[in-house]
Amino acid sequence: MVNGKQKLFQIGLHVVFSAIVLMCLLPFVLLIMTSFTDETMILREGYSFFPSKFSLDAYAFLWNDKENIFRAYFTTIMVTLVGTFAGLSISSLLSYPMARKEMPMRKALAFFVFFTLLFNGGLVPTYFIYTQVFELKNTMMALIIPGLLTNGFFVLIMRTFFMNSIPVPIIESASIDGAGEFKIFFKIVLPLSLPILATIGLMQTIGYWNDWFNGLIYITDSKLFSLQNLLNRILLNAQFIQSNASSMNMSDISAGAKIPMETIRMAMAVIGVVPLLCAYPFFQKYFVKGLVIGAVKG
Amino acid sequence: MGKKMTSFRGLCLIMLALVLVLSACSGQKNGGSSNTPNDGAAAGTDGKEQNSELKPYELNVAYLNIGTATDMPEVQAAVNAITKEKINATVKFMPIDLGAWQQQINLMLAGNEKLDLLVTGSGLNFGTQAAKGQLVPLEDLLEKYGQDIKKIVEPDVLKAASSSGSIFGVPSVRDWAADYGVLMRKDLVDKYNIDLSTVKTFDDLDAVFEIIKKNEPEMAAIIPEAASVAVVTSLVPGLIDPLNDDNGVLPGLDNDLKVVNWFETEQYASLLTMVRRWYDAGFIPKDISTNQTASEQLVKAGKAFAFMAHMKPGYENKTSLLTGTEMVAVRILPPVATTSSISNIMFSIAKNSSDPERAMMFLNLLYSDAELVNLIDYGIEGKHYEVKGEVIGFPSGVDANTATYNPNFGWMWGNQFLSHVWEGDDPKVWELQDAFNKAATKSKAMGFSFTVDPVKTEAAAIQNVKDQFKIGLENGTLDPVKYLPEFIEKLKAAGMDKVIAEKQKQLDEWAAANK
Numbered sequence: 169m170v171n172g173k174q175k176l177f178q179i180g181l182h183v184v185f186s187a188i189v190l191m192c193l194l195p196f197v198l199l200i201m202t203s204f205t206d207e208t209m210i211l212r213e214g215y216s217f218f219p220s221k222f223s224l225d226a227y228a229f230l231w232n233d234k235e236n237i238f239r240a241y242f243t244t245i246m247v248t249l250v251g252t253f254a255g256l257s258i259s260s261l262l263s264y265p266m267a268r269k270e271m272p273m274r275k276a277l278a279f280f281v282f283f284t285l286l287f288n289g290g291l292v293p294t295y296f297i298y299t300q301v302f303e304l305k306n307t308m309m310a311l312i313i314p315g316l317l318t319n320g321f322f323v324l325i326m327r328t329f330f331m332n333s334i335p336v337p338i339i340e341s342a343s344i345d346g347a348g349e350f351k352i353f354f355k356i357v358l359p360l361s362l363p364i365l366a367t368i369g370l371m372q373t374i375g376y377w378n379d380w381f382n383g384l385i386y387i388t389d390s391k392l393f394s395l396q397n398l399l400n401r402i403l404l405n406a407q408f409i410q411s412n413a414s415s416m417n418m419s420d421i422s423a424g425a426k427i428p429m430e431t432i433r434m435a436m437a438v439i440g441v442v443p444l445l446c447a448y449p450f451f452q453k454y455f456v457k458g459l460v461i462g463a464v465k466g
Numbered sequence: 467m468g469k470k471m472t473s474f475r476g477l478c479l480i481m482l483a484l485v486l487v488l489s490a491c492s493g494q495k496n497g498g499s500s501n502t503p504n505d506g507a508a509a510g511t512d513g514k515e516q517n518s519e520l521k522p523y524e525l526n527v528a529y530l531n532i533g534t535a536t537d538m539p540e541v542q543a544a545v546n547a548i549t550k551e552k553i554n555a556t557v558k559f560m561p562i563d564l565g566a567w568q569q570q571i572n573l574m575l576a577g578n579e580k581l582d583l584l585v586t587g588s589g590l591n592f593g594t595q596a597a598k599g600q601l602v603p604l605e606d607l608l609e610k611y612g613q614d615i616k617k618i619v620e621p622d623v624l625k626a627a628s629s630s631g632s633i634f635g636v637p638s639v640r641d642w643a644a645d646y647g648v649l650m651r652k653d654l655v656d657k658y659n660i661d662l663s664t665v666k667t668f669d670d671l672d673a674v675f676e677i678i679k680k681n682e683p684e685m686a687a688i689i690p691e692a693a694s695v696a697v698v699t700s701l702v703p704g705l706i707d708p709l710n711d712d713n714g715v716l717p718g719l720d721n722d723l724k725v726v727n728w729f730e731t732e733q734y735a736s737l738l739t740m741v742r743r744w745y746d747a748g749f750i751p752k753d754i755s756t757n758q759t760a761s762e763q764l765v766k767a768g769k770a771f772a773f774m775a776h777m778k779p780g781y782e783n784k785t786s787l788l789t790g791t792e793m794v795a796v797r798i799l800p801p802v803a804t805t806s807s808i809s810n811i812m813f814s815i816a817k818n819s820s821d822p823e824r825a826m827m828f829l830n831l832l833y834s835d836a837e838l839v840n841l842i843d844y845g846i847e848g849k850h851y852e853v854k855g856e857v858i859g860f861p862s863g864v865d866a867n868t869a870t871y872n873p874n875f876g877w878m879w880g881n882q883f884l885s886h887v888w889e890g891d892d893p894k895v896w897e898l899q900d901a902f903n904k905a906a907t908k909s910k911a912m913g914f915s916f917t918v919d920p921v922k923t924e925a926a927a928i929q930n931v932k933d934q935f936k937i938g939l940e941n942g943t944l945d946p947v948k949y950l951p952e953f954i955e956k957l958k959a960a961g962m963d964k965v966i967a968e969k970q971k972q973l974d975e976w977a978a979a980n981k
Contacts, residue, residue, distance in 0.1 A: 208766070208767050211759060211763055211766075211769065212763065212768075212769070212935060214768055232867055291570060291573070291576065292573060292576045294784070295573045295577055296577045299577060299579065300577065300579070383568045384565070384569055384570075385566070385569050385570060388560060388561065388563075388566075388570065390531075397529055397566075399565075400967035401563050401565060404563065404564045404565045405532065405533065405563075405564070405656050408564060409532075409533075409874070410760060410762070410788065411692065411760070420533065420866050420874055421784050421787040421788060422870065429760070430759070444715075
């Protein structure tokens with residue numbers, strides 16, 4: 169009897185969670201299906217999981233712009249890799265000393281970091297400094313640096329992790345065995361901190377990958393557009409041509425009329441998200457592994 | 467206790483640091499503003515020396531980046547060859563994308579970056595920029611260096627670019643007016659032998675729609691001009707001057723400058739009755755108010771027969787390309803020009819400019835030098851375009867997808883009527899457009915722009931009421947007999963009368979100043 173009840177419970181649990189999984193997955197499936205649907209079918213029949221006519225028009229339209237898209241992929245990947253690596257290095261190098269009790273002024277330093285969470289320079293002064301003092305406008309640095317310097321939140325999470333999950337005796341024993349500070353940090357603390365590094369690395373990767381605001385304000389040179397900026401731009405231009413046809417020349421209107429507006433939106437979303445989606449399982453592996461290894465057991 | 471002291475001291479240190487940072491900021495600001503008069507003085511002496519010789523200068527020109535301009539560096543070099551010779555200046559083109567425009571321009575103007583000329587307009591924050599003093603007043607500069615502009619942009623047109631009594635922009639020469647009517651599928655008009663010459667008013671359209679409804683039951687007889695716009699909305703500008711927002715308008719674009727509540731007028735009520743009739747007859751699709759698809763696309767997909775439109779000469783040819791079937795235009799309201807239809811796209815000189823005179827000289831060239839205008843609009847002859855008789859087109863082997871310079875922004879750069887005509891358009895299109903502009907009824911309040919700030923709260927409340935009722939009423943989905951009085955009631959409760967009184971006050975002041 170108890171067994172039956174448990175089974176029922178199990179089934180119920182599976183149903184509920186399956187429903188939740190479907191709710192997460194279905195919109196995404198619909199997005200992908202729509203990106204392969206024929207444009208006129210969408211206008212006639214609406215969005216459908218099983219479109220009556222498939223078409224690659226949307227991808228063909230984006231393929232026209234392949235040079236720019238590949239360049240933008242390169243930019244985004246470079247920025248993401250460099251940004252995440254540098255961001256993780258800076259955050260851990262800053263938060264580790266803050267976690268060590270021997271560090272003088274550590275409270276003041278922590279407050280300094282915390283302060284940036286509450287207050288920042290505001291858009292115009294920030295822009296002013298980046299463009300006129302550091303002259304970052306239209307450089308790849310403009311896509312990387314603003315992201316590096318606004319991660320006070322990550323620093324504080326990391327500090328808490330270092331303080332609570334790395335036992336001080338381990339550090340002490342290492343130093344008794346003759347390890348210097350660098351050796352302790354790189355050989356002992358970092359390997360023990362994989363979970364937090366993976367978590368923050370993932371957040372930063374997503375942040376850099378999806379970032380378009382820095383591109384929006386600091387980049388005017390189309391050769392430096394990140395993927396998100398470029399996709400945004402392609403879409404806006406296509407919309408502009410269609411809605412202001414009366415100001416365009418004839419050759420362009422006829423080209424613009426062929427743009428499948430409904431489906432390219434979806435195709436762009438697919439292009440923008442798929443690489444990250446492919447990278448996620450690898451992160452997740454580390455993430456779970458890190459959690460299992462988690463701190464010190466026994 | 468000791469710990470408390472340390473943290474207190476820490477706090478003091480931070481406060482001190484803050485004070486230092488803040489004072490550094492204001493110091494910089496002072497420095498900035500004290501520089502400006504110097505710049506002005508320097509520019510002044512430049513102006514005096516102008517007759518003898520102009521110093522070389524680089525003009526930074528920010529404009530909307532549309533279409534393809536991969537070969538911009540080449541074009542820029544060619545442009546510089548011209549400007550170097552004529553005004554001893556070089557031009558640095560600074561394309562900014564549509565999506566980034568607002569942000570980047572705001573930052574450039576606020577950050578005092580190098581910027582001489584910028585595109586602006588009623589939809590691009592022109593009013594705010596002028597009010598904030600980010601643009602240079604142009605009267606004197608136009609008088610001194612802009613004679614060619616004054617010849618083409620007549621004073622009553624130029625007035626549209628004014629803000630609080632001064633002129634801050636020069637409108638590009640393009641379609642300054644629009645006429646209003648309906649675009650219909652020509653194949654169906656022919657198929658059912660519909661005689662369009664009998665259609666003189668919007669009420670005459672019932673007969674046409676009835677035929678379509680009977681023979682093409684799957685098709686909507688009439689839809690709005692665009693997604694999220696109502697059927698009636700797009701013909702209203704042909705009847706009234708909305709004076710920026712349509713809270714308080716000038717019916718007939720004149721009304722002796724007496725501002726009235728448009729939603730209370732007989733004319734508005736009769737328009738709503740008409741559109742309700744269309745809706746009840748099934749001419750308008752039931753779900754139209756939530757439609758998100760472009761009207762041209764709906765016609766292309768065979769879901770609609772006609773849509774409302776504001777037009778200009780040759781408009782139907784261009785729309786036909788988008789709908790994929792030939793369209794025929796029924797023009798019902800004659801062309802009308804208002805402040806915003808003219809001040810849509812303009813060039814202004816930024817306060818950041820250290821040589822506004824030279825900027826004006828370049829602007830003047832954009833209105834007088836056909837070679838320069840063609841170069842910017844279409845690129846280098848033989849490479850980016852070819853002259854084909856009276857018109858021009860892509861050289862052989864090049865199309866819209868492979869073109870390396872095809873920016874499509876002639877409407878932005880000065881006098882478009884100086885440029886070539888692209889193939890497919892009527893070779894006489896600029897003359898037609900010019901005549902159309904001249905024939906347009908100009909609003910009596912041309913050049914007036916309403917400052918909403920004194921009645922901001924009321925305007926926001928009114929906007930909420932409008933969001934609730936307007937699209938439903940103007941698409942016919944709400945019955946005007948029941949809902950129009952309620953709409954008017956709620957508008958009044960939201961403070962419509964106060965807004966109208968304020969607008970009347972501002973308009974009277976403007977009229978007195980512009981006598």
